[in-house]
Amino acid sequence: MRIDIITCLPKLLESPFGHSILQRAQDKGLVEVVVHDLRAYAVNKKKQLDDYAYGGGAGMVMLIEPIDKCISALKADRPYDEIIYMTPDGETFNQQVANELSLKGNLIILCGHYKGVDERVREHFITREISVGDYVLSGGELAAAVVSDAIIRLIPGVLSDETSALTDSFQDSLLAPPVYTRPVEYKGMTVPEVLLSGHEKKIEEWRFQKSLERTKKRRPDLLDD
Missing domain, CATH: 3.40.1280.10 (SPOUT methyltransferase, trefoil knot domain)
Structure with missing residues (x-):
């Protein structure tokens, strides 16, 4: 390009x-x-x-x-x-x-x-x-x-992980779900257990539900289209 x-x-x-x-x-x-x-x-x-x-x-x-x-x-x-x-x-x-x-x-x-x-x-x-x-x-x-x-950033090869752009907010008319990284616990604040489970299907289901909840709360207009 x-x-x-x-x-x-x-x-x-x-x-x-x-x-x-x-x-x-x-x-x-x-x-x-x-x-x-x-x-x-x-x-x-x-x-x-x-x-x-x-x-x-x-x-x-x-x-x-x-x-x-x-x-x-x-x-x-x-x-x-x-x-x-x-x-x-x-x-x-x-x-x-x-x-x-x-x-x-x-x-x-x-x-x-x-x-x-x-x-x-x-x-x-x-x-x-x-x-x-x-x-x-x-x-x-x-x-x-x-x-x-x-x-x-959408051009193939630009991002080191090409799937990253596909999971951005708005790609599927939903906002992106919450994300977490190390440490697992910080000053009493913890990472949701499902993300530590290694159960891919449950993690995807959790992410979809969180995306839906966040979109309903912050950008309900995206769900009206």
Whole structure:
């Protein structure tokens, strides 16, 4: 997989992809993440990326031309399965969307800024719009990192234990069950006996019941779907 991220502020994305699982995935050659500085495609000497909105109003709007130039340059090198725009009014990102996108080959993610992009970008270049929640961030970089992380960890070979991702919360519309590790007893707090029994079927039954209980209590909406 290759993920190309287009941004006005590339340094914001240095840390998320330079550590832990995301770094190891790139080192293994399982995914390639390339961050593109949109200012390299600016159309004037001032490296301007935004301008006032037609019709007036507060805030600036990202120009269409630099975005067009960047996307066109990327598409000239390879085909893309999706060109995603991170925006608060997009479809809500969830585990099902992450699963779907993890099966793709090449993705472009455009990070918005200011009051957003010229609407013509959304109409003519973007194939999918995604939101990470009903709130507004200063830009789309953190949201792009969240989406990329959720996608990349699902690629076979990225996690040392590939079954781990399959038991994450939301994979089966349930929250994950409680987990425990050593020591068995700590200051009077103990691990449930069933987890120490070695009885695989009973352990799976316990985990399912705990997942169901946790979901009913914390996210009953998941059971309504």
